[in-house]
Amino acid sequence: MMRTDRVRPFRRLAEAVQAVLLIGLPFLKINGESALRFDVPSLQLHFFGATLWMQESFILLVGLLFLVFLILLVTLLFGRIWCGWVCPQTVLADYTGFMDRLGRPGVASRAAFYLLTFGLSLFVAATLVWYFVPPSEFFGQVMSLHPAEAVSWAWGLLTIVIFADLAFVRRRFCATVCPYSRIQSTLFDSSTMAIQFDPGRKEECMNCSACVRVCPTGIDIRKGLDPACISCAACLDVCRDMKEKAGRPGLIGYFFGRPGEEHPLIRRSVLLVASVTLLFLLFFVYLSVNRSPVDMTVTLTAGLPPRITPDGRVVNAFTVTLENRSRRELEVRLLLTGGAIPFRLNPERMVLGPGEHKKRTIFADAKTAAGTAAIPVDLQASFGTAAGGRISKKTTFVVPEMK
Numbered sequence: 001m002m003r004t005d006r007v008r009p010f011r012r013l014a015e016a017v018q019a020v021l022l023i024g025l026p027f028l029k030i031n032g033e034s035a036l037r038f039d040v041p042s043l044q045l046h047f048f049g050a051t052l053w054m055q056e057s058f059i060l061l062v063g064l065l066f067l068v069f070l071i072l073l074v075t076l077l078f079g080r081i082w083c084g085w086v087c088p089q090t091v092l093a094d095y096t097g098f099m100d101r102l103g104r105p106g107v108a109s110r111a112a113f114y115l116l117t118f119g120l121s122l123f124v125a126a127t128l129v130w131y132f133v134p135p136s137e138f139f140g141q142v143m144s145l146h147p148a149e150a151v152s153w154a155w156g157l158l159t160i161v162i163f164a165d166l167a168f169v170r171r172r173f174c175a176t177v178c179p180y181s182r183i184q185s186t187l188f189d190s191s192t193m194a195i196q197f198d199p200g201r202k203e204e205c206m207n208c209s210a211c212v213r214v215c216p217t218g219i220d221i222r223k224g225l226d227p228a229c230i231s232c233a234a235c236l237d238v239c240r241d242m243k244e245k246a247g248r249p250g251l252i253g254y255f256f257g258r259p260g261e262e263h264p265l266i267r268r269s270v271l272l273v274a275s276v277t278l279l280f281l282l283f284f285v286y287l288s289v290n291r292s293p294v295d296m297t298v299t300l301t302a303g304l305p306p307r308i309t310p311d312g313r314v315v316n317a318f319t320v321t322l323e324n325r326s327r328r329e330l331e332v333r334l335l336l337t338g339g340a341i342p343f344r345l346n347p348e349r350m351v352l353g354p355g356e357h358k359k360r361t362i363f364a365d366a367k368t369a370a371g372t373a374a375i376p377v378d379l380q381a382s383f384g385t386a387a388g389g390r391i392s393k394k395t396t397f398v399v400p401e402m403k
Contacts, residue, residue, distance in 0.1 A: 006240070007233035011084065015091045022088070026130035031327055037131055040150075042355075050288070051355075053325055055295060059287045066280035073273045075187045077265070079194045083174060083181070084232035093170045093216065096120065117166050118159075125158035171216045175228035185227050191256055191263035195231050197222045198251050198259040205251055210242055211235035221252055293326035294352070298379050298393045301361055306398040314399050315365040322360075322381065324352035330383045334362065338377030338397065341366045364397065374398050 028035040030049040037046045043054040052060055074082060083090060099113055130138060133151055141147035147155070165173065174181060188194070197205075205222065212220050214235060217228040221235045233254075240250035257263030297320070304317035324330050332350045336343040343366045352358055368375070375397040382390045 006237050008237050011232065014085045015094060018086050018091055019095070023127055026135050034134055037134065040132055051325060051327070053323070056291060059284065059291065062280060062284045062287060066277060066284050069273060069277040069280055072187060073270070073277050075184050076189070076192060076270055076273055079188065079192050080181070080184055080229065080231045081193070083230035089173055089178070090230060090232065092124070092166065096166060114167065118163055121159045121163040121166060124162050125155050128158055129155050174230050175217045181227055189269060190258070191265065191267055193254055193256045194225060195221065195229060195233060195236055195252060196225065196255045196259055198253070200260050201251050204248060206242065208242055210238045211252060214238045292389060292391050293324065294330065294332060294381060294383050294389065294391060295323040295325060296381050296391055296393055297321045298395045300395070300398070304361070306400045308400060309365070313365045313367050315363060316397050318362045318364060318379070318395065320360055320362045320379070322350060322352055322358050324354060324356045327354045329353050333382045335380045335382070336364050336377055336397070337380065339375040341368055341375065343377070343397070366397070368399055
């Protein structure tokens with residue numbers, strides 16, 4: 001059994017930190033952008049100073065898979081600790097508990113309850129919108145009384161959903177709607193940590209039912225594990241308070257497995273999930289460190305077929321698309337190699353502004369023997385970064401038939 005003092009202050013601290021982070025992240029600026037925001041028009045994810053473009057969604061997918069397996073690992077070890085400590089639904093329900101007193105019978109009380117709930121729903125919905133629209137832009141649109149249509153719809157729909165949740169669902173969400181409560185039941189094993197009543201001391205129970213009254217999901221912890229338990233430890237605190245009056249320790253606590261039995265914390269399932277989690281983390285770090293600030297595509301230009309000049313040089317036209325994913329100007333130098341043939345490019349350098357997308361027609365010419373139908377070549381783009389950088393794309397240099 002884990003030794004612990006009163007749990008509620010630590011839960012409140014964790015919830016406060018989470019609330020401050022969720023509200024404050026859109027206002028925190030790194031390199032001129034919000035610390036965490038998905039920009040819908042440009043399909044860019046701003047992530048703590050880095051900008052991920054839609055073409056780099058694979059990196060985001062790997063990061064999400066890492067988070068999924070991390071949550072699975074935490075659940076396998078510590079049960080529904082997420083639900084009781086940092087789940088946004090739990091945080092909202094805890095911080096709006098005072099509104100229950102306003103929801104008592106009476107027109108004035110009910111009106112105050114719904115008015116306060118609506119105001120809070122507006123604020124929470126706005127917080128979510130800030131992860132897609134910069135707060136300064138959002139407030140500017142609201143103050144002008146002419147917000148963008150997308151902002152109006154998003155804010156309105158989110159407000160309705162959150163209002164319905166806070167006014168009519170709240171705690172019942174955890175036991176009925178939340179899919180995580182069902183998923184976690186498949187991850188529990190005999191060694192997973194959970195809040196449990198110690199059956200070896202059941203004769204000491206005073207049958208005061210205080211643990212049932214304070215449970216946010218309305219379960220009786222004395223009857224054993226229940227899928228609706230969110231590990232909030234409200235029953236643990238109240239049982240300890242009641243038993244301390246009698247000079248005895250509480251009957252409820254955090255246990256790894258059944259109370260009174262020894263259960264290994266590190267086991268085969270934990271090692272397996274931890275290994276997969278670590279692999280995804282390492283893969284995510286590798287992709288992030290090695291991501292190129294420049295993206296390039298190369299195609300033969302339609303409408304400009306290969307030709308032979310009077311002096312016998314073969315000319316090909318390529319359509320080159322370059323994208324600067326960094327936040328500073330880059331000079332890109334182009335080089336065409338292949339077939340041990342010296343190629344000339346025009347132009348051979350391009351300057352890209354921060355975030356600029358540029359599409360240009362590049363002419364390549366070379367002195368080559370007639371009759372060679374196609375030569376595999378590489379178009380290399382070198383750009384000035386602190387550590388240098390280069391990318392290349394394979395294409396074909398076509399030699400037309402002599403007429």
